[in-house]
Amino acid sequence: MTARIIDGRERAHRLRAKIKDTVSSFKQDGLGTPGLAVVLVGSDPASEVYVRSKLRATEEAGIQSFSHHFEDTVTQADLLAFVERLNTDPAVHGILVQLPLPAHIDKLAVINAIAPDKDVDGFHLENVGRLATGQPSFIPCTPLGCLMLLREELGDLRGRVATIVGCSNIVGHPMAELLLKNECTVLIAHEYTRDTGALVRQADIVVAAAGVPGLIKADWLKPGACVIDVGINRVAAPEKGLADDGAPKTKLVGDVDFAAALAVADAITPVPGGVGPMTIACLLLNTVDAFCTQAGRAKPACLAA
Ligand SMILES: NC(=O)C1=CN([C@@H]2O[C@H](COP(=O)(O)OP(=O)(O)OC[C@H]3O[C@@H](n4cnc5c(N)ncnc54)[C@H](OP(=O)(O)O)[C@@H]3O)[C@@H](O)[C@H]2O)C=CC1
Numbered sequence: 001m002t003a004r005i006i007d008g009r010e011r012a013h014r015l016r017a018k019i020k021d022t023v024s025s026f027k028q029d030g031l032g033t034p035g036l037a038v039v040l041v042g043s044d045p046a047s048e049v050y051v052r053s054k055l056r057a058t059e060e061a062g063i064q065s066f067s068h069h070f071e072d073t074v075t076q077a078d079l080l081a082f083v084e085r086l087n088t089d090p091a092v093h094g095i096l097v098q099l100p101l102p103a104h105i106d107k108l109a110v111i112n113a114i115a116p117d118k119d120v121d122g123f124h125l126e127n128v129g130r131l132a133t134g135q136p137s138f139i140p141c142t143p144l145g146c147l148m149l150l151r152e153e154l155g156d157l158r159g160r161v162a163t164i165v166g167c168s169n170i171v172g173h174p175m176a177e178l179l180l181k182n183e184c185t186v187l188i189a190h191e192y193t194r195d196t197g198a199l200v201r202q203a204d205i206v207v208a209a210a211g212v213p214g215l216i217k218a219d220w221l222k223p224g225a226c227v228i229d230v231g232i233n234r235v236a237a238p239e240k241g242l243a244d245d246g247a248p249k250t251k252l253v254g255d256v257d258f259a260a261a262l263a264v265a266d267a268i269t270p271v272p273g274g275v276g277p278m279t280i281a282c283l284l285l286n287t288v289d290a291f292c293t294q295a296g297r298a299k300p301a302c303l304a305a
Pocket residue numbers: 142165166167168169170171172189190191192193196209210211212215230231232233275276277279
């Protein structure tokens with residue numbers, strides 16, 4: 001038996017099509033157009049790629065995009081002043097500051113400067129606290145995308161054992177909150193966990209978000225587990241030959257030993273084509289949500305998670 005491969009790209013396309021219809025109905029009803037501002041600092045090539053695909057998806061959905069690129073020498077004061085301008089700009093409903101930020105910038109200060117009702121990443125202290133206490137909040141895009149895939153795959157999650165490997169502010173920790181809220185029994189592993197395999201072996205649901213290629217071995221998986229691989233790791237792929245600069249070509253892999261896991265898991269997300277596209281679709285979803293709240297309007301039922 002071989003595991004079902006969960007097609008995140010297809011699921012994301014479906015969600016983006018619904019968002020696009022919703023946005024066009026807002027325009028027809030004379031309610032205006034949602035707007036998303038994306039702020040990039042410096043010239044990390046991976047960040048530039050992500051920001052470009054976020055902006056492309058935004059425009060394809062009919063959402064207005066505002067893109068701002070700062071040199072990596074920008075001062076914290078200038079960045080904070082810029083966020084404040086976006087906070088008061090009525091055309092901007094959502095604000096995303098791409099991470100990582102250069103070391104001289106206090107990233108928490110920048111995140112917490114974003115107006116909580118425009119914080120479509122859900123990283124602001126107020127949204128984090130709301131999620132942790134069961135109050136309405138923005139939900140970080142990657143965990144929200146993972147939850148949508150899990151619910152489509154498994155239906156009700158109540159009582160299932162979920163092990164999350166990694167507990168960062170942007171993925172692992174909010175994922176744990178969200179699964180707890182969905183009545184899972186949640187186990188969390190991190191760098192100092194003595195036996196991560198022992199936690200993974202108990203899991204009906206595994207969410208791998210450590211950023212370590214091949215960390216999750218197939219013999220760690222409980223037969224029939226549902227595996228969500230969040231990791232995005234660029235590794236050498238000598239089998240693809242050499243690039244122009246003479247170095248081996250590279251490929252993206254997740255944190256799970258995918259080929260071996262296929263024989264044990266019931267369902268698994270691939271990398272690429274799994275969680276990544278859902279992250280982007282959920283960013284658009286959160287932007288529509290922000291727009292509705294700011295317009296004093298209920299979110300359309302067809303977009304409910
Ligand atoms: N698909 C998508 O949409 C997205 C993918 N990603 C990818 O997900 C991965 C995680 O991202 P992010 O959360 O930002 O990364 P961070 O580096 O911020 O966090 C990694 C987490 O994994 C833990 N960890 C590291 N090594 C191990 C190990 N050997 N065993 C168990 N736990 C370990 C760390 O523990 P400790 O807390 O003790 O340091 C930490 O909690 C990356 O590959 C990233 O590229 C990220 C965002 C979106």
